[in-house]
Amino acid sequence: MKKEERIIRQKELIEQYGILLEEMGYQPVTARVSGLLSVMDKELLTFEEIVDELNISKSTASVAIKNLLVRDAIEYITLPGDRKRYFRTKLASMDREPKDFIVWLKKIKKLMQETVELKKDKDSRIANYFKEVDEKLNIYIPKMEKLNDDLT
Numbered sequence: 001m002k003k004e005e006r007i008i009r010q011k012e013l014i015e016q017y018g019i020l021l022e023e024m025g026y027q028p029v030t031a032r033v034s035g036l037l038s039v040m041d042k043e044l045l046t047f048e049e050i051v052d053e054l055n056i057s058k059s060t061a062s063v064a065i066k067n068l069l070v071r072d073a074i075e076y077i078t079l080p081g082d083r084k085r086y087f088r089t090k091l092a093s094m095d096r097e098p099k100d101f102i103v104w105l106k107k108i109k110k111l112m113q114e115t116v117e118l119k120k121d122k123d124s125r126i127a128n129y130f131k132e133v134d135e136k137l138n139i140y141i142p143k144m145e146k147l148n149d150d151l152t
Contacts, residue, residue, distance in 0.1 A: 013039045029056055030064040034073055037089045044077070044086035098148045102141060109137045 001009070017035030022028055032054055037045060045053070051061045065087060068074040076085040112130040119127045 010039050010041075027064065027067060029054070029060050030067045032056075033061070033064040034068055034089070037074060037087060044088050046084050046086055050087065098144070098151075102144050102148065105137060105141055105144070109134060109141070 014032055014035040017038060018028060018031040021031035021034055026034065033050055036050065036053055037043075040053070042049075047058075047061060047065070050056075050065070051058055054061070056064075065074070069076075073090060074087055075090040076087045078085060112134055116122060116127045116130050116134075121127065
């Protein structure tokens, strides 16, 4: 694959990452910054490079980077003799994601159960939907836990 073709494909892939992460609750630019740091050949990017690559304002980039740092999804390093910060995807956070996802699913499950309990009409449209999701999660969560245990 030619360099130009690879760069075009990488930019498309960054957008796909962005859409997926938006569906998971990330802000659009935060999702793209995460995608950029994961997809590009260069694994360490400066603040200025992030701004330039995504064609975003410095303030927008700053907010996105702060969001990713808070989520523990990225980290920065400094290089000897260089005052710049270099951002990269934090690999350790990827190790925790399956467990975190399972914990998140359990919290959502509990909230849905409590919602159904508080509903006056336990057969309302939303109550029935939450009950259906709860039944699926009763199957899904133990399988995810077993798979996660098998992989660790």
